[in-house]
Amino acid sequence: MSDVTYVDPQPTMTFFVRAKFLAFLLLAAAFLAWSANALELSPGELIHSLPVIGRYVARMFPPDWSALHGLWDPTVDTVCIALWGTVIASIIGLPLGLLAAKNINRVSAVRLASLTMLNVLRSISELIWAILFVAAVGLGPFPGALALGVNFGGILGRLYVEAIENIDPKPLEALRATGAGHLQTIMFAVFPQVLPQIVSYNLYWFEVGVRSATVLGMIGAGGIGFELVTTIRLYDFQQTSAILIVILLLVTAIDRLSAVLRRAIVK
Amino acid sequence: MTSLDVTIAQAVEREAAWRHRRIAIRLAIFALCILVLWLAAARIKMSLVNVVLGVPGMADVFVRMFPPDLSYLNRLIAPTIETVQIAVWGTLLAVIASTPLCLLAARNTTPHPVVYSATRILLNLLRSINELIYALLLVSAVGLGPYPGVLAIALHATGMLAKFVAEEIEHVGRGPVEALQAAGAGRMQIILMGILPQVLPAVVGYILYRFDVSIRSATVLGLVGAGGLGFSLITTMKMFKYHETAASILMIILLILVADWISGWLQKKVL
Amino acid sequence: MNMNVAVDRLATETAVSGPNADPIISIVNVSKSYVRGSLVALSDVSFDVGRGEFIVILGPSGAGKSTLLRCINRLAEPTQGKILLNGKEVCDNRRELRLARQQIGMVFQQFNLVSRLSVLTNVLTGRLSYRSTWRSFFYSFTREDRAMALECLEMVALGHKALQRADTLSGGEQQRVAIARALAQRPKVILADEPVASLDPKIARQVLNYLRDVSQRLGISVICNLHQIDFAREYAQRIVGLCQGKKIFDGPPSALDDEVLNKIYGLRLENAGD
Numbered sequence: 001m002s003d004v005t006y007v008d009p010q011p012t013m014t015f016f017v018r019a020k021f022l023a024f025l026l027l028a029a030a031f032l033a034w035s036a037n038a039l040e041l042s043p044g045e046l047i048h049s050l051p052v053i054g055r056y057v058a059r060m061f062p063p064d065w066s067a068l069h070g071l072w073d074p075t076v077d078t079v080c081i082a083l084w085g086t087v088i089a090s091i092i093g094l095p096l097g098l099l100a101a102k103n104i105n106r107v108s109a110v111r112l113a114s115l116t117m118l119n120v121l122r123s124i125s126e127l128i129w130a131i132l133f134v135a136a137v138g139l140g141p142f143p144g145a146l147a148l149g150v151n152f153g154g155i156l157g158r159l160y161v162e163a164i165e166n167i168d169p170k171p172l173e174a175l176r177a178t179g180a181g182h183l184q185t186i187m188f189a190v191f192p193q194v195l196p197q198i199v200s201y202n203l204y205w206f207e208v209g210v211r212s213a214t215v216l217g218m219i220g221a222g223g224i225g226f227e228l229v230t231t232i233r234l235y236d237f238q239q240t241s242a243i244l245i246v247i248l249l250l251v252t253a254i255d256r257l258s259a260v261l262r263r264a265i266v267k
Numbered sequence: 268m269t270s271l272d273v274t275i276a277q278a279v280e281r282e283a284a285w286r287h288r289r290i291a292i293r294l295a296i297f298a299l300c301i302l303v304l305w306l307a308a309a310r311i312k313m314s315l316v317n318v319v320l321g322v323p324g325m326a327d328v329f330v331r332m333f334p335p336d337l338s339y340l341n342r343l344i345a346p347t348i349e350t351v352q353i354a355v356w357g358t359l360l361a362v363i364a365s366t367p368l369c370l371l372a373a374r375n376t377t378p379h380p381v382v383y384s385a386t387r388i389l390l391n392l393l394r395s396i397n398e399l400i401y402a403l404l405l406v407s408a409v410g411l412g413p414y415p416g417v418l419a420i421a422l423h424a425t426g427m428l429a430k431f432v433a434e435e436i437e438h439v440g441r442g443p444v445e446a447l448q449a450a451g452a453g454r455m456q457i458i459l460m461g462i463l464p465q466v467l468p469a470v471v472g473y474i475l476y477r478f479d480v481s482i483r484s485a486t487v488l489g490l491v492g493a494g495g496l497g498f499s500l501i502t503t504m505k506m507f508k509y510h511e512t513a514a515s516i517l518m519i520i521l522l523i524l525v526a527d528w529i530s531g532w533l534q535k536k537v538l
Numbered sequence: 539m540n541m542n543v544a545v546d547r548l549a550t551e552t553a554v555s556g557p558n559a560d561p562i563i564s565i566v567n568v569s570k571s572y573v574r575g576s577l578v579a580l581s582d583v584s585f586d587v588g589r590g591e592f593i594v595i596l597g598p599s600g601a602g603k604s605t606l607l608r609c610i611n612r613l614a615e616p617t618q619g620k621i622l623l624n625g626k627e628v629c630d631n632r633r634e635l636r637l638a639r640q641q642i643g644m645v646f647q648q649f650n651l652v653s654r655l656s657v658l659t660n661v662l663t664g665r666l667s668y669r670s671t672w673r674s675f676f677y678s679f680t681r682e683d684r685a686m687a688l689e690c691l692e693m694v695a696l697g698h699k700a701l702q703r704a705d706t707l708s709g710g711e712q713q714r715v716a717i718a719r720a721l722a723q724r725p726k727v728i729l730a731d732e733p734v735a736s737l738d739p740k741i742a743r744q745v746l747n748y749l750r751d752v753s754q755r756l757g758i759s760v761i762c763n764l765h766q767i768d769f770a771r772e773y774a775q776r777i778v779g780l781c782q783g784k785k786i787f788d789g790p791p792s793a794l795d796d797e798v799l800n801k802i803y804g805l806r807l808e809n810a811g812d
Contacts, residue, residue: 031355032355032356032359035352035355035356036356038348038349038352038413039349039352039353039356039413039414039417039494040412040413040414041356041414041417045414049408049409049414052408052409053405053408053409056404056407056408076310077310077311079307080307080308080310080311081311083303083304083307084304084307084308084311084313087304119520119523119524119527120520122523123483123519123520123522123523123524124516124519124520125483125484125486125487125519127399127487127490128486128487128497128500128516128519131500131501131504132325132328133321133325135324135328135504136321136324136325136327136328137317137320137321137324137325138324140311140312141310141311141312141313142311142312142313142317142321143321144311145311145313146318146321168653170646170648170650171650171651171652171653173613173646173650174644174646174650174651174663174716174719175663175666176613176639177611177613177639177642177643177644178639178640178643178644178663178664178666178667178719178720178723179635179636179637179638179639179640179666179667179723180663180666180667180674181636181666181667181671183671183674183675184666184669184671184674187674187675187677188652188655188659188663188666188674188677189652192652192653192654192655193652193653193654195654196654211394211395211397212397214397214400215397215399215400218399218403218490218491219490222311228400229403232403232404232407240404244396244400247395247396248391248392248395248396250395251391251394251395252391252395255391270543271543271544271547271689271692274692274697275685275688275689275692275697276685278688278697278700279681279684279685279688281701282658282684282688282700282701283684285701
């Protein structure tokens with residue numbers, strides 16, 4: 001049996017790392033405690049409000065299905081808003097995404113400008129955009145679609161940039177070596193690689209769009225949100241739950257459809 | 268004509284036929300999509316004409332908001348902090364609530380198929396309803412302020428997070444799990460040592476993403492009185508103080524940029 | 539059978555009118571360094587490549603073989619020196635570069651095909667430099683292009699797989715498609731950067747056979763990077779040895795003895811048989 005001595009690897013390093021980690025934890029805990037206080041959030045409050053909320057939920061049952069009358073049109077509107085919102089988002093996101101991608105665009109100033117544009121578009125919630133568009137063009141589903149398109153344009157654009165930057169660079173190189181031009185290279189080496197990804201993102205965000213579009217009606221930008229808010233304002237909670245169930249079914253259906261289409265694309 | 272010419276001519280024909288078939292199918296699908304889109308556009312009264320007609324309106328709004336009232340930014344610091352706090356606690360509560368739920372909603376960790384189905388339905392319910400709707404309902408129930416905002420975010424985020432983690436758990440590699448089973452580990456141990464390490468990177472990434480989304484949602488909760496920057500936004504708009512509205516929007520953009528940056532930094536540190 | 543016919547036919551098409559002794563490629567004092575001079579990849583390399591010549595560049599990894607090849611079609615920029623294609627310098631001007639690259643086909647170690655596209659479309663990308671941008675925007679090629687591409691595929695005996703997705707083919711087959719793509723350019727030179735490094739020896743031989751075949755019968759010069767000494771001996775008409783960016787050897791395979799290999803690889807090659 002040989003004499004084996006185990007040497008502790010750099011004990012001082014571990015101490016500092018641990019100390020930093022602990023400090024971070026303490027800071028986080030302090031922030032959480034302070035926030036909880038500011039938000040009037042506490043276990044007591046939670047427990048106290050549970051029965052209140054419970055009573056509220058009870059008032060929503062059984063659902064009053066009469067609310068379904070005249071719900072077809074707003075529901076279809078909601079889906080149309082989401083549909084066009086996603087289309088507009090692609091139209092905005094794709095060129096900006098190409099301009100912002102490191103492996104496509106060598107001019108860093110343009111890349112930065114595109115990226116900033118995309119960031120601004122996605123930071124402003126679609127509801128705020130909707131408020132702005134309603135103030136500009138009036139009520140109705142049209143500003144809703146624009147708002148969704150603009151906001152999702154930023155989101156999708158960012159996702160496109162990631163997808164484009166993550167492609168296999170080797171076919172790109174090969175195409176450049178054959179003397180193909182810039183646009184040709186993009187068409188033949190970039191698009192075939194990112195297309196499934198792009199379609200997948202679009203389908204996913206279409207589903208998210210439907211969920212978002214359900215509330216746009218609250219501020220007059222069309223869709224089922226208006227009916228929903230009306231029932232709440234009139235304290236017709238049983239109608240509220242009926243509409244919520246419709247929304248649930250709608251979103252679930254779109255979710256399934258989206259998943260099926262996404263699987264078909266990846267083939 | 269050599270046999271090569273014949274072969275090539277045949278191949279060209281065959282390829283052309285194949286290609287034309289593919290193009291026909293794609294054109295058909297494309298035409299269908301265009302039809303659907305056209306119908307939808309007509310329905311929501313969307314047209315290039317309307318866009319053009321709307322430009323002066325948008326320009327008007329823009330002009331009224333520009334330049335943003337930067338002195339108002341001072342008054343926005345408190346609502347901004349509140350927005351962040353709402354997002355943080357909302358996400359945190361969602362993580363706490365999701366922990367048991369995600370296990371119940373995954374086929375390989377659920378105790379019973381009925382529990383699985385019930386949990387999945389519950390999560391679907393939680394997911395489909397927008398945070399703003401929750402906020403609206405909760406404000407009616409417990410009153411105005413940031414508290415219903417936190418709950419609203421938590422409820423929606425729980426649905427999204429638990430479903431995501433459940434799917435990750437279902438897709439986990441069987442290898443480590445089987446090894447632990449063979450070693451005689453108990454159920455909880457298998458989950459902690461076999462499943463958790465595999466899903467952790469993706470889950471942490473998703474939690475940070477969820478936090479990002481929560482901040483964005485939290486900025487609008489004020490619209491229904493649930494605290495945060497949205498409240499300043501809607502009040503200044505209702506009072507026609509558009510320069511202050513612009514300042515609020517600017518603050519929102521800044522907040523989300525910073526949140527993105529922090530989220531990205533955290534992701535790199537943790538993963 | 540069709541393969542031979544295709545190659546022969548193309549050979550008559552592109553027959554050079556009379557012998558041409560001018561080198562197709564001249565590499566003149568090419569150096570390349572990175573990080574402001576501290577990392578030297580190539581150091582004053584010069585040699586000529588004759589028409590129809592099959593040259594193998596031999597050397598250990600890191601010797602600069604890849605860098606040299608990429609400097610030829612300007613996928614990499616030489617820090618010093620110049621490269622002449624048919625007497626004209628390969629330069630930065632976009633249009634000129636595009637025309638130069640048209641004449642230079644390249645085959646990569648990892649095949650570099652677009653996986654999701656069909657084999658035929660991959661070969662057709664070799665024709666892109668001849669076609670206008672707008673036409674290619676719609677993925678449209680002329681009938682002649684398609685016939686030409688199919689012919690190139692016949693040359694590597696893969697015509698029957700034209701419509702399959704590129705990633706459904708085996709490694710050796712994909713590399714043959716890459717060769718067909720290079721041929722579709724109707725190049726004067728083919729650069730092959732470690733074309734068989736990812737293939738097993740039997741398949742590697744097959745691919746190198748195709749490469750040598752088209753080189754001989756179509757009069758295309760081939761500059762091939764290899765690290766396998768026995769392949770180099772078997773296929774090269776001339777070997778250029780690189781070590782640490784410097785040209786150490788330039789001569790026929792017969793002159794490649796142990797002493798030279800020692801210099802190139804820095805090994806002591808013990809005579810195993812004794």
